[in-house]
Amino acid sequence: xxxxxxxxxxxxxxxxxxxxxxxxxxxxxxxxxxxxxxxxxxxxxxxxxxxxxxxxxxxxxxxxxxxxxxxxxxxxxxxxxxxxxxxxxxxxxxxxxxxxxxxxxxxxxxxxxxxxxxxxxxxxxxxxxxxxxxxxxxxxxxxxxxxxxxxxxxxxxxxxxxxxxxxxxxxxxxxxxxxxxxxxxxxxxxxxxxxxxxxxxxxxxxxxxxxxxxxxxxxxxxxxxxxxxxxxxxxxxxxxxxxxxxxxxxxxxxxxxxxxxxxxxxxxxxxxxxxxxxxxxxxxxxxxxxxxxxxxxxxxxxxxxxxxxxxxxxxxxxxxxxxxxxxxxxxxxxxxxxxxxxxxxxxxx
Ligand code: CUA
Numbered sequence: 042x043x044x045x046x047x048x049x050x051x052x053x054x055x056x057x058x059x060x061x062x063x064x065x066x067x068x069x070x071x072x073x074x075x076x077x078x079x080x081x082x083x084x085x086x087x088x089x090x091x092x093x094x095x096x097x098x099x100x101x102x103x104x105x106x107x108x109x110x111x112x113x114x115x116x117x118x119x120x121x122x123x124x125x126x127x128x129x130x131x132x133x134x135x136x137x138x139x140x141x142x143x144x145x146x147x148x149x150x151x152x153x154x155x156x157x158x159x160x161x162x163x164x165x166x167x168x169x170x171x172x173x174x175x176x177x178x179x180x181x182x183x184x185x186x187x188x189x190x191x192x193x194x195x196x197x198x199x200x201x202x203x204x205x206x207x208x209x210x211x212x213x214x215x216x217x218x219x220x221x222x223x224x225x226x227x228x229x230x231x232x233x234x235x236x237x238x239x240x241x242x243x244x245x246x247x248x249x250x251x252x253x254x255x256x257x258x259x260x261x262x263x264x265x266x267x268x269x270x271x272x273x274x275x276x277x278x279x280x281x282x283x284x285x286x287x288x289x290x291x292x293x294x295x296x297x298x299x300x301x302x303x304x305x306x307x308x309x310x311x312x313x314x315x316x317x318x319x320x321x322x323x324x325x326x327x328x329x330x331x332x333x334x335x336x337x338x339x340x341x342x343x344x345x346x347x348x349x350x351x352x353x354x355x356x357x358x359x360x361x362x363x364x365x366x367x368x369x370x371x372x373x374x375x376x377x378x379x380x381x382x383x384x385x386x387x388x389x390x
Pocket of ligand 1: 186268
């Protein structure tokens with residue numbers, strides 16, 4: 042009795058499985074071309090560990106499982122395909138083979154055990170280097186909020202949001218806590234992924250080897266705008282970092298133009314002050330991002346849109362339109378009020 046339709050189904054299913062595994066390869070190769078989120082272009086000691094381990098594990102699993110399994114599969118598919126003279130009967134059946142059973146039980150166990158040992162070793166290596174912070178390390182407190190990042194530089198009188206500035210070639214120690222739910226700080230080229238857990242302090246560290254901009258992403262589902270909880274790390278040359286720090290330490294300068302002065306007055310008379318701080322003014326809310334040096338940041342809404350007057354206007358008018366579900370409500374300001382507030386905000390360099 043011919044079984045061809047059924048066999049063909051099995052054949053394509055099998056091909057699908059092999060194809061699915063092979064489809065991973067271009068993804069990995071594609072990730073290697075240096076984009077700022079790639080785990081394959083490490084730029085700091087902890088991520089060097091992680092990348093080496095990833096490549097080791099990938100080679101191990103590809104070499105021991107994917108390639109032999111795929112090769113055998115293709116061989117069997119061709120060798121035992123249905124032929125025209127097939128009478129449809131089952132081949133002789135075999136019941137169990139002790140050597141084979143042992144091989145496919147013991148070998149995976151050994152592989153998993155080996156990987157386990159290497160993970161232990163890597164974690165110990167990464168940990169040994171990070172706690173506690175030493176003299177000369179830069180300590181930054183990271184607070185995860187739904188859905189933005191707060192960065193505080195203890196002892197420096199600097200609080201900022203969403204764009205972390207650090208100097209190149211200096212160890213940075215991140216002390217992390219959450220204002221609400223579990224988040225996860227993940228800058229794949231710089232630091233080991235670390236959960237941020239309410240009621241508990243966690244930490245991670247890195248030491249960037251090259252100046253430049255590095256990306257990241259909150260890596261723990263934390264609500265509606267989790268995907269838009271992006272991380273930007275600006276790794277600056279030391280003198281540039283010091284300039285940035287010195288500017289951030291200043292309170293907001295009093296605005297010069299009349300429009301901005303009116304805007305400041307409007308801002309301070311509205312509910313804005315309940316959530317935002319602008320140092321040098323009575324606004325001292327801590328629920329939302331510190332706006333003292335708002336315009337020193339390149340993006341708004343945690344990396345969603347560029348920080349320019351147009352987007353700022355849209356944001357003040359109705360943040361929900363840009364970032365649906367975010368904690369900042371539309372205050373229902375008149376057009377004139379929006380213009381005034383924005384005229385003030387854009388002076389906050
Ligand atoms: Cu914060 Cu996901």
